[in-house]
Amino acid sequence: MASTNSSLASLLKKTTTDDHDAFLQASEQTLQSSKDDSQAQQVKAIALLKLERYTDASKYFEQNQRLQKELPEAYAYCLYKSGNFEGAAQIASGVQESRGAQHIALQAAYRAENWDVANQSYEKLMKQRRPDEEFDLRVNKLALEAEGLWLEKLSAAAAPxxxxxxxxxxxxxxxxxxxxxxxxxxxxxxxxxxxxxxxxxxxxxxxxxxxxxxxxxxxxxxxxxxxxxxxxxxxxxxxxxxxxxxxxxxxxxxxxxxxxxxxxxxxxxxTNPFITHKLFNQSSLPKNERLFSNQSSALTSNERTIQLQTFKYDGLIAAARKRLSGDSLPSVSSDVLLMSMFSAAAHARSEVSKAAINKVLPELEKRPNDVGLVVTLVQMYVLIGNTTAAVDLMHTFFTRLEASGTEKDKDIRNSPGLVGLMVSLYRSQGRRSQLKQELAKSASYWRSKSKAPPSLLRAAGVALLESSNSEDAKAASEIFDKLYSQEPNDRSTVAGYVASHASAPTSDIKSLATKLTPISDLTAGIDIDALENAGIPQSANALAIAQAGQGRKRAAVDSLTSNKKKRIRKSRLPKDYDPNKKPDPERWLPLRDRSTYKPKKKKGKKDDRTQGGGNVNEALDISKQPTGAGSEVVTGNTGGGKKNKKKGKK
Structure with missing residues (x-):
């Protein structure tokens, strides 16, 4: 062993610190004669890493467990560069005495999107930071804040x-x-x-x-x-x-x-989708290359959109059948949702119609708990104008999740995305009471959880504050209490917290209210006189019609002050109409009631005609008709009038 080490040392003396190929060659020559040479194995592993041959280095570490224990930091770095971020974080976190291993643990947890662990690693590094690490730690801190916002671990107000x-x-x-x-x-x-x-x-x-x-x-x-x-x-x-x-x-x-x-x-x-397909697939990712989840989702969505445009329906359906065949449903993970949505679009052949919906509904019978499929069908119903069917579908889906009884299904049923979809459907139908009930129900569910979605709680709190019900006001107060404990620096949360406790303000509430923007500042740029002169706001459609000069409705005119005569259509005027002749003011009265009436003295005749010229038959007066059983009021021609009628053709 000593002669082997001296041989390796003599070979290494002939190389420079940057000549990693020479290091690799020297170590391999030594290992040919002595496979178990520990020093040669370490040199080979480091040389492979320096040459960025991470796949070869990973295989070499996997074949030698002793090397993994001797070089844990290098092994963790090898796993990190190979895309095994979880394994790298686990190995690196076990090397407490190595500063480099702590940096690897931070980077690996960040790339694995394990934000809480990454943030803890960062705080640990900051406590014992060195002057030469200030810039790197600053870069890492900003990257962590960006990831926390993407993963909704941080609120927008919390990020500086x-x-x-x-x-x-x-x-x-x-x-x-x-x-x-x-x-x-x-x-x-x-x-x-x-x-x-x-x-x-x-x-x-x-x-x-x-x-x-x-x-x-x-x-x-x-x-x-x-x-x-x-x-x-x-x-x-x-x-x-x-x-x-x-x-x-x-x-x-x-x-x-x-x-x-x-x-x-x-x-x-x-304009040719097949050219787009070719350009999109010019570059590909190696198997060990992992993207962030938001990047991967966007790329997958673009890829499947191009597949729909190039009529690759059967391929999308087959891929979805393979991916969704397990027992993982319901799920709100991005890859499962995307697969379900594009599978539904493939079944519908990229169409939106009743016939297309009927092609997708059999898939819902096979996968009733498929969130992506339900959401896609809801969107299709809305696009064809059948919002009622969309609401019924969501009701059925929510009832099914509530009946399952599992904690996972309840979390999905009350997830902000699905609740927001239901609220939007209620709002489109003008069902404000159901809207508030849905938000209050979900907020009540999340109040008992340690990590509640702030966006959903905030929306529920605002909706309940608009209610005049004392129970709703109490629920809004509890919601904003929880929100304020989670996000005390968020201005919208502070405003809701103050508003929900305004009926019984304490000294703390009053001090918080002074930190909010004063109403005078919010209304400083508003011209009240201009608002009053402008009158009632009009819709965008009405304004566009008015600007085009094609108003379909005439403005209201004061009949007492306007001198403009109303134009009468010629078709409504009599044939002998004379515009210069003043019409008879008594023309609406029966002839016998007019001041100019002079009855003709003919025996047995009465002039009871009205303006239309018809005679009034007093025999038809209901008050003079006989009453009692068997009596009947006649309101039209009697049977006697049938004598003069001609028989029609049979």
């Missing part, structure tokens, strides 16, 4: 705004932009991304090739933001820059795939 220090480096500026994207503040995100791109382009220590590698994700992210902002022209321009970078330098597979996706979706001039 970008500082001046964040703008000094492109890494921190980029992560700050990602925070703005997750908040929905796209204009702010675009400003931060432009700053990050400019800082990277003017970086003094990076070579042109390194700059291009760093600029690829920055510009690809900006393409996404510009698309969301609707700035398609600038998005296409930046997409061309991204495409040039991808053609010129080698970037990692994940960045290339995501950037290529954004470039392809920006190319609006492509």
């Amino acid at each position: 705004k970008a500082t001046r220090q964040d703008l000094d480096a492109f890494e921190t500026a980029y992560n700050a932009a990602c925070i703005s994207v997750s908040k929905g503040q796209l204009l702010e995100a675009d400003v931060l991304l432009k700053r990050a791109i400019s800082t990277c382009e003017h970086h003094a220590e990076l070579s042109p090739q390194d700059k291009a590698v760093e600029l690829a994700p920055l510009k690809a992210q900006r393409v996404f933001v510009l698309q969301k902002l609707g700035n398609s022209e600038e998005a296409s321009s930046v997409a061309k820059e991204v495409e040039a970078i991808l053609d010129g330098v080698s970037v990692d597979a994940a960045t290339r795939k995501l950037a290529q996706n954004n470039v392809t979706t920006t190319a609006g001039d492509i």
Whole structure:
């Protein structure tokens, strides 16, 4: 063993610290003569990692358990680079004395989207931070905040705004932009991304090739933001820059795939879906490459949308049948929901009609607890205008989940997405009482849980505050009590907390109320006189018609002050009508009641005619008819009139 080690040492003396190929070659030569040489095994493992041959390194570690124990930090790093983030975090967290292992544990938990563990690892590193780690920890902190917002572990109010220090480096500026994207503040995100791109382009220590590698994700992210902002022209321009970078330098597979996706979706001039399919599949991800869940969902959605456009219905149905054959339903995971939705679209052949719904309903009989299938059918019913059927379907689904009795099914039944869908359906039908009941019911369920969804509780609290019922007011107060304990710095939560306790304010409530924006500031820019002069607000449709000068309704006119004569149609005027002749004011009275009436003295004749000229038959006066059993009131021609009728053809 000593002679072998000396041979390896002599070989290593001839290499430099950056000559990892030479290290690998020397270790392999030693292992040919001595397979169990511990030092040679360690050198080979480190050399493979330095050469970024992570697949080979992973296999080598798996074949040697002793090496895993001797180099736990290197083994954890190998698992991390191979995409096994959970395994890497577990191994690294066991190496307490290694600072490098603690950083690996943080990164692995972050990539595994285990946000709580990652945040704990960050806090542990911050307690014993070193001066040379300040920048890296700052980058990690911003990345954790962005991920916390995506995973809804943090509220938008809890994530701080970008500082001046964040703008000094492109890494921190980029992560700050990602925070703005997750908040929905796209204009702010675009400003931060432009700053990050400019800082990277003017970086003094990076070579042109390194700059291009760093600029690829920055510009690809900006393409996404510009698309969301609707700035398609600038998005296409930046997409061309991204495409040039991808053609010129080698970037990692994940960045290339995501950037290529954004470039392809920006190319609006492509009308042939088969060309889009070809462009989308130009780059692929290796099996050990894992994306974040939000990235993976977007890519999967785009891929299956293209499959629908290229009529690959049978393939989508077969893939869904294989994926959804297990007992995992109901589920609200993104991949299961997407698979169910696209499977339903494939069964409907991308159509929305009664016939298409009838093609999808048999699938619901096979998978009655498929959340994605139910949501898709609800959307189809709404699109054809049958909101009642959509509400009935949701009622049936909720009843089925409640009857199951399992905690998982109850959580899904009261999930914010499904409750929000039901509330939207109620709102479209104007059913405000059922809307409040649904929100109150879900809020009551989540109040007993340790981690309640703030968005649902806040919506329920606001809806109950609008009620005049004392029980609803009490429920709103309890909801905002729980919200305030979770998010004491959220302004909307503080406002709801103050409003729900306004009937019996305490000193704490009064002090919180002073921190809210005063009403005078909120109404400072409102012109009351202009509002009064404007009158009752009109709908957008009515305003558009008024501006076009094609109003279908005439404005109201005061009949007492208007001198404009009403125009009468000629078809309603008599043939001998003379506009210059004043009409008889007594023309509506019967002839015998008019002042000009002079009866004709003819024997046996009475002039009881009305304006229409008909005679009044007093015999038909009901008050003069006989009463009693068998009497009958005659209101038309009697049978005697049939004598003059001619027989019709049979």
